[in-house]
Amino acid sequence: MRVRELDLADLDAAWDLGRLAFGNTSERAASTRIVVPGMTRWGAFDDAGRLVGKAVDLHHDQWWSGRAVPAADVAGVAVAPEARGRGVARAMLIALLRGAHVRGAAVSALYPTVAAPYRACGWEAAGVLRTVNLATSALPRHRPAAHLSVRAATPADLPAVTDLYERVARHRNGMLTRRGELFDFFAADGGLPGDGLTLVEADGELVGYATWQRGRGYGADSVLTVDEALATTAEAARELAGVLASWASVAPTVRLCPLDGDAVSTYLPLESAREHERDLWMHRPVDVARAVSARGWPVHARGVVDFHLSDPLAEWNTGTWRLAVADGAAELTRIGGEADLRLHVRGFALLYAGAARARSVAQAGLLHTTGVAPDALDLLGAGGPAQLLDYF
Known part of the structure; x- marks a missing residue:
């Protein structure tokens, strides 16, 4: 072969x-x-x-x-x-x-159809992209806000939509930037996504948007699929929820992927959501030193920890490292000798993505210690769990 x-x-x-x-x-x-x-x-x-x-x-x-x-x-x-x-x-x-x-x-993510072959190559499950169904009639209705305008987008609005997505995504972990030559290639036709792109503006500034697919029919099984609904203010989120609610008479179900803790999700009756689909995604470092130095870190996180990393497929990652975090940045430096904490690359993936704490990683057999508590490696996961909103 x-x-x-x-x-x-x-x-x-x-x-x-x-x-x-x-x-x-x-x-x-x-x-x-x-x-x-x-x-x-x-x-x-x-x-x-x-x-x-x-x-x-x-x-x-x-x-x-x-x-x-x-x-x-x-x-x-x-x-x-x-x-x-x-x-x-x-x-x-x-x-x-x-x-x-x-x-x-520096890092890698994928959506597996079966996890075992990827685990054998160092990827580990780090999160789930959930698609849920909501009864359209259960969405909150309200009188439209006078200071907000709602309109259909044109192709000229697409750069502003990309900018708003970035304002929502950039301070999270794991979400795609949606910039670069690959995205430029697929956006070259300049067409609008889906069947509709609804914008919410305040004083001419974009503060929320929803892209959607109308689907077929208008009976009991009709579904409005919302590819994405994001907002940067609570008022814009409420406005978007109201626009989606207006489809109740012809699309009894709204289908969407909620983004944990964002403005729009706080206006959705997620307690009544029914899961339509769940796509597991997995994470892996490509280069651990780059993965640590390239990302942002919480400004309150501070500390130093030594550990040995084992990566059977990427020898450039294997070795004893010192992680130092301070002032919103971090560095991974090779050091000599052994370390009391011995981490497998899959455990590194879990910690880096905020998917597990060090004690859980140790219980899974992906972190071994020699007489010391593993908690110091929680420093590697500072910043909260990663999330993806794109399927690829």
Whole structure:
């Protein structure tokens, strides 16, 4: 088996492999026939030169406490049925990690169809993207605020929408920046997303938006799918909730992905939500030193801790490190000797993403200690849990 980057001549075979693996019946997108900037496609070939596996490295950036961290987000992993169980996926993921490390990526996320192969390669479950159904009639109704204006967007409004998303996302952890050559490529047509994009403005400034898909029919099973609803003020969030509520007579169900603790979620009756779908996502460091130094850290977090890290697939991560956090920044420095805390890369992923505390990581067997309490490594998770709002 040989693993290499795919070229144009390989893309038809890659499309067929993905269609077979994921049951895709939709029309083939033009982007699957050309080189796409900000995307590295990897393939595994058998001795006869046939493509038996593929994986894609998406050159994203992720927000981590106010700073953009370069990421290698993984998508489209597929292996031909005859080649499964022979180490194809592992070989591709090793090549993808090495390539991502060379180009400067620090972290990685992916949505698995099965978690075990990715766990074996150092990724660990860090969060869930939830899609829920709400009764449209249960959404709060109110008289529209006089100082706010609500209107349909035009393509000229898209930069302002991107800016508002950034104001919501940049101080969280894990969310995509939605900037860079990959996003520029797919936004080049300048078209509006979905069936509608509703804006809420205050004195000409965008303070909230919702993108939505109308769906089919107007009977009891009609669903309004809200791709995203974000706001930067409580008044704008209430206005958006009222606009969604106005669909009650023709779309009894609103379907959306709530963002934990944001302005819009505080106006939704989430206690009555019914889960429609849940997509587990996994996290992994590509380069631990970059992952620590590139992100923002809470200004109140301060401390120093030594630990040994084991990363079987990325030898550049393995070794004894000193983590020092102070004044909203951190650094990971190699040191000599051993350490009382011995951490597996999957445990690092859990701590960094704020998905678990050190004692839980130790109970999972991903952190071992020699006579000391593991709590000092909670410093690695300062800043709260990570969350994704994009599926890839």
